[in-house]
Amino acid sequence: MNTELSYEGVPTSELDRIRCNSYDDFGNAVVSRTSEEGGEPLRCCLTLARAGEQITLVAHRPMTVGGPYAEVGPVFVHVADCPAPVADGFPFDYRDRQAVLRPYDVAGQMLDGVVAEPGTSETELKRLFEDPAVDTVQVRNVVAGCWNFTVRRQG
Ligand SMILES: [Zn+2]
Structure with a gap:
């Protein structure tokens, strides 16, 4: 069986929308904060924040097919545009x-x-x-x- 896997954070289209509107898709305002110690898991570029980076906590629904397991939850993302995740495992x-x-x-x-x-x-x-x-x-x-x-x- 093919075990080549892809790793997907918050889709680019949703990130663009959040950054453009300054609100997430669930009506929460984008509030910029500075990562003090670093280490917050960022779901935009799939890195951990470095101290001093501007990040925000927004709501995201990762499940695309819907159903009772389609939870909405909090995710950290960079406030500004960032590079796409490295497609390398x-x-x-x-x-x-x-x-x-x-x-x-x-x-x-x-x-x-x-x-x-x-x-x-x-x-x-x-x-x-x-x-x-x-x-x-x-x-x-x-x-x-x-x-x-x-x-x-x-x-
Ligand atoms: Zn990022």
């Missing part, structure tokens, strides 16, 4: 983080997830995608459960 800044990997089928129903220890997320993802029922996997923060990005098979 599992996002580098997220490799050494513990993560919840939550798989969904094509209808958006949740399947059995796992907690990946630091350094193991990419291997765990490949294992989850060996199950043909798995359509997407959402990588999430362990404690707060916030969505980081969505993973799917390429093609």
Whole structure:
């Protein structure tokens, strides 16, 4: 089975809309803040914030197919335009983080997830995608459960 995976943050079209309107799609104003210590997971370019960067917390619904699992949750993004994520495997800044990997089928129903220890997320993802029922996997923060990005098979 093809295990080439793509890693998707907040879509560019939605980022453009949020930055242009200064509101997210759920009516929350974009409030710029300075990252003091760095380390906030950014869902625009899939990096961790560096100290001093201008970021904002907005609402995003990662699930595109709808249904009861289509949660809306908070995500940090850069206030200004930033480079698209590097298409080079599992996002580098997220490799050494513990993560919840939550798989969904094509209808958006949740399947059995796992907690990946630091350094193991990419291997765990490949294992989850060996199950043909798995359509997407959402990588999430362990404690707060916030969505980081969505993973799917390429093609
Ligand atoms: Zn960014």
